[in-house]
Amino acid sequence: MADPASNGWPAGKVFDAATQSFTYDDLVFMPGLPNFESSEVDLSGHVTKNLKLRCPVLGSPSDTVTGPKMAIELALHGAMGIIHANQSVESQVNMVQAVKRFVSGFILEPFVMSPTQTLADLDKLKETKGVSSVPITHDGRLGGRLVGIVTARDTDLCEDRSECLCTVMTENIVTAKEPLAFAEAIDILKREKVGKLLILDAQDRLVSMVTRSDLKKVRDYPEMSRDLSGKLLVGAAVPAKEGQPDEARANALAEAGANLLYLFGDGVDAQLELIQRLKVKYPSVELLAGPAASVREAKRLVQAGSDGVVAGTGCDVGGDVEAPKAVALGRGEATMVYEVAFYVTRNFALPVCAAGVRSSAQALVAMGLGASSVILREPLAGATEAPTGGTAAPPLHHPHSLVSATGVRYGSSRAWERQVTVPRSVAMQVPHRSQVKAFLMYFFSGLQKGFRQIGFRNLQELHVALEKEALRMECRLPYGLQLREACIQAKRNSEFPLVAPAWSSLR
Incomplete structure (x- = not known):
């Protein structure tokens, strides 16, 4: 009961x-x-x-x-x-x-280069793909043995663009071993204060990468899906x-x-x-x-x-x-x-x-x-x-407060191009x-x-x-009917502003 x-x-x-x-x-x-x-x-x-x-x-x-x-x-x-x-x-x-x-997350197919390639090759990759930092493997392929990484910091001051990547690459690299969750990878980036985290398998072969740009997005949008x-x-x-x-x-x-x-x-x-x-x-x-x-x-x-x-x-x-x-x-x-x-x-x-x-x-x-x-x-x-x-x-505007049943204003407070007046008792859904x-x-x-x-x-x-x-x-059935009718009339008036309903002049 x-x-x-x-x-x-x-x-x-x-x-x-x-x-x-x-x-x-x-x-x-x-x-x-x-x-x-x-x-x-x-x-x-x-x-x-x-x-x-x-x-x-x-x-x-x-x-x-x-x-x-x-x-x-x-x-x-x-x-x-x-x-x-x-x-x-x-x-x-x-x-x-x-x-x-x-949000890249784990970059499963990062661009990879070999030690014998030149800075000119990296410049071409940057022009076509917008990539300025690449990991270096022994054979220049994903899944190869990692030997270093080249970033913009390593190449910006080099004048000879025919120089091989092996001479400018950084060999002391921060890496992590899979299996690894994305949250764990972000924690390592924070702790080591690096821009790139390279993920290796059990045989030290490159399998993926995580970047600092994603760390910033996770910081700015902690609720992201x-x-x-x-x-x-x-x-x-x-x-x-x-x-x-x-x-x-x-x-x-x-x-x-x-x-x-x-x-x-x-x-x-x-x-x-x-x-x-x-x-x-x-x-x-x-x-x-x-x-x-x-x-x-x-x-x-x-x-x-x-x-x-x-x-x-x-x-x-x-x-x-x-x-x-x-x-x-x-x-x-x-x-x-x-x-x-x-x-x-x-x-x-x-x-x-x-x-x-x-x-x-x-x-x-x-x-x-x-x-x-x-x-x-x-x-x-x-x-x-x-x-x-x-x-x-639809260019509708409610001259009064746009408040939902929970008491929260969710409409724009600025007047729109056309203005339509509706009864105060009706909470317009705009x-x-x-x-x-x-x-x-x-x-x-x-x-x-x-x-x-x-x-x-x-x-x-x-x-x-x-x-x-x-x-x-x-x-509260009458309220629902009144609201629906008011919305229909307001939309009709916005499309044909010279044909105004009788209640449009009410305050």
Whole structure:
């Protein structure tokens, strides 16, 4: 029996008794009794079964949101980007590789030269590849016996460029033996105060290298999302439509080093078959599938071998709106997330990613209904790191404070090109026009404050409370309808500024 002193209703009663679906804005959680600070809240959550992020946010695989710049910036701040598929395979592969190169981690294929080569040869390498420091092996190949290293400090003052590298190289080298974790390599760089750390095998053969530039990035971005080799995490989208599953694209992206493949489609057999083949061919690559608007779709995706499921509709995550999804567009996002998460987490112990999230308040609701991560589209479309440079964001402006339900301002305070006045009672969800770093700071701060207000330190506690009916909530359906209508009217007014709705003159 529930505590008679508790307020609100458990999620089960809210959704089982409802005759209509709910959006994120239709639900509000009852406050808890926190005895901790919001800075103590741990936001880490799983995107897939084996992929966990410190900040459970994915950049939408839309061509107006996630390119290489956005993916790099998200990964540096503990989140992750999914490179869009609205381009050629070669272009998408190049974007994935650009993200992986930003933080080198263990450089598994460093440029190597032999002792008999000259400074002129090193100058040519610097002109073509931008490399000024190279290890020297006895045969000039990776895997050869290490004999020295040549850096810019050794060559800058040499006037005779025909001089052999063996005469200028440094033979006293700081090395380490594999197996070695990236964190251990960084510790050695700090302790020895060197710019390059060469990694050798048991036979003293060169196998990889770590540089000081990565040490600086680790210092500046301690929360960055990295794989075991120290490189940034990045995902890539792969369309899987009926009759044309893009398996060649998936294979190329997996070979390029993508940590996650998001296979988006409408639940057709081609999507399921592609999941099955990829799990056999690339078992180390995580597969995220969706979007699933119903439990039936989610069940098929999970049974095919997906490591995680996206709950939502095609338009929420940058994909095309297929016919089955168009029918589901009338359903509220909160209902889709709750039903899919309830089934998937309890029957398969897999995480669910929520689509359609536009603020930290909505992210809190999605996670409280069972999601472990969220996909952001509109809030990131106006960032300067987006492929459009922020021009894709609708030019909306709220003249009053832009405050989410958790009490955190996340919009720009500067007036935009066109101004649209909306009722004070409506908290407008507007795209953020600034660097994505600034938006993420406010977004994560708002999410932490929301966790504190309802009394939970981390996502695990929140999901346990949801299952045990300790998390209570109430419905506010008229608010959600008012908000949605206001957003539609504001967007319409921004496109046709001479046709202003009647309430636009209210203050």
